[in-house]
Amino acid sequence: MDGNSDRTAEMISWVDRDMPVMRVLRARFGSERPLAGYRLSANVHLLASTVPLLLALRDAGADLAVCGSNPMSTDSGVARWLGDHGMTVFAPGADDLADEHERLLAVLDHHPHFLLDEADGLLGLLHAEREKLVPTILGASVHTLTGVRRLHHFADQGHLRFPVLGVDGSPIKQIFDNEMGTAQSALDAITRLVNPLYCGLCVVVAGFGACGRGIAKALAHRGADVIVTEVDPVRALWAMTSGFRVMSADEAAAVGELFITATGSINVFTGSHFSRMKDGVTLANAGHGNVEIDVATLVDTASDARTVLPLVTEYRDGSGHRRFLLAEGYPVNTAASAGHPPGLMDISFAAQALGIEYLVKNASRLSRTVHPLPEEVEQRVAGAKLAALEVSIDRQGPEQLQYDEHLSFAPR
Template sequence: MEYRIKDISLADKGKKKIEWAEANMPVLLSLKNKFKESKPLKDLVVGGCLHVTKETAVLTKTLAAAGATIAWSGCNPLSTSDDIAASLVKDEELSVFASRGVSTSEYYEDIYSVLKFNPDITIDDGADLTIEFHKTFDKYGKNIIGGTEETTTGVLRLKALEKTSKLSYPIVAVNDAETKHDFDNVYGTGQSALDGIIRATNVLIAGKSVVVAGYGHVGKGIASRARGLGASVIVTEIDPINALKARMDGFIVATMDEAALIGDLFITSTGCKDVIVGSHIEKMKNGVILANAGHFNVEISIEEINGMAKSSKHVNENVEQFVLKNDAKVNVIGEGRLVNLVAAEGHPSEVMDMSFANQFLSVINLVNNKGKFENKIYEIDRDQDLLIAGLKLEAMGIKIDKLSEVQNKYLSEYGEGT
């Protein structure tokens, strides 16, 4: 076992958090119990690059119970829970290379520490591990079977790689599963992003003008939760269909130039860079709060804010206040990184239960069908989505109707009309 973590003495604290998560992730626990005897991942290395949270810990424990050797790094410099990393090393004897607050060079050193294990399977969140793997594929890629990708940004990056015909192994787009993006992205980010903002600032959301940049699954969840807390919500978009959906859902739709004049709190959720730049900042109110819920810290141009500021200070652990040359103050949460993980604990365990069940079953599928996949990006099979949804409903004690033979026949034939 190899590892690089901050402080192994934090393990007891982390273990308690992991136990709490396990109690709220019944689908993943059922899969762990199902596969712990047969161990379909025996003698295989799973190299992961995901946020090191209590929920991720439950996934790594499930993979290990199925026989896998684990090598893991964080996928964002500020998203690792050091106590969770400590518990995984001390209590589970897993190889973890992650700590909160790493530099860019340290971040990539941790990724390469994972690659040195020559993974059979990669599990990624944002595609940094997968992209670095491709750069050194001749060195570390001798065992690779396939990989998975957890988030929208990562899927977009890998689709761009696929278009160049340079994708070197099959990838399952876990993010695109209905039981992932319709729940994790919408309800998970919707709640946890607001949770992070409130923990970092303790501001009252009610009565605020909240600007949500992007109305995909993530933005939809954030806008809904902000409205539920009493905010007036303005949505900015570049996609006409998403903009129309936002308007039909009852939100104001405007350009960022227009929204910059009226917003009190801005939350970016686009997966693109330069969503908020200097020309927007100079129009904003004194005391405005900026937060990002996208995977990378490129949506808010911190570089331009620095260039416009005459001074800055940290008003607390997760909020940096910039004083602009016109004396207006701009408050940025978590360096413009993922607000729900920098300033809070990420998504609730209940919703990550489904996302990580998809991760686990996708790994099993890749292993069971080794050699049958081409070097392409694959969507989750609908049967897997339905299985996970059914297990989740069962765990919640919810029963649903089933089609009768007559109904099945009616839906499968074309003869019966008016």
């Protein structure tokens, strides 16, 4: 083993120590082999913290092919390590394919029975370029809200031909992964790259869903002056009554110093906003893909561009105003930090793994639409995490159960 391989193995061992639920689940999967005989194609962030999930699926008996969901979050050492441990891996450092598109197609050409998709990278390409494989797909699991929303629209149009499990949208994903995890990893990444003084800094957070909500609260704890932009009136009101200033993006563009997108949508900040921004602002994305910030317009309107720090690009406009873009507009929390804390991903990945097991057992009787993560799966994951943390909780007694199950005024 060379030095790089040793470091990768140590890193994987380090994250595993904070993932006790995945260790228990992996042991059961190895014994029961619930995925034996099935091919599974996965499109995930290839970080050390993702390895326990992939090992659990492998140990469950799945014939597993994996590709990286984001070039900025693909650790080539991890990709090689997975390839050395019984998985077919398509990622830089593990193959000689030219680009991400080819790798996505290659993982589909594994002829999977089930798909595990970060958003809809595999599912979109399946229907666009590998539609002949659709009849053999028994089910899919989608991890992010962007993917879940798109699959809901797809299902509403009557195009979905197999059941999809929408992991995002479930409380156990939104609370721990989205709100807590994104807050920690996004601010960790921004701190590593540009090390701003958050206290007193005017930060604009676009979106007050679970991810944006966590980021806004974490910034407030650090003393930042947080402004929230939103398109949903309920979430905008929630932000305001949580103590944040709420503005339109146009208004916020003129006063912000650090801008963080967390919407899962496209072109949240565009040329009209860039033209209003102060000199020296920083732009970061903590949402989906690299489309929330209109990078193309930023590039096209720049009179000069240069890399000033690793993963920090300065774009100077015609009037000399500078915009500092982090991680080329890709999600900064996976591109420039270690990702979400393994202790939180222990919860999220256990939900994904149990969700795949649920799909395998129930796909034949599930309707062709997007299904929420079953409540019993959430309860099992939360109970297992509490047990690992040696935390005890109460149980309802017979009197309480009876009270909950009956109307206050029964008919005579």
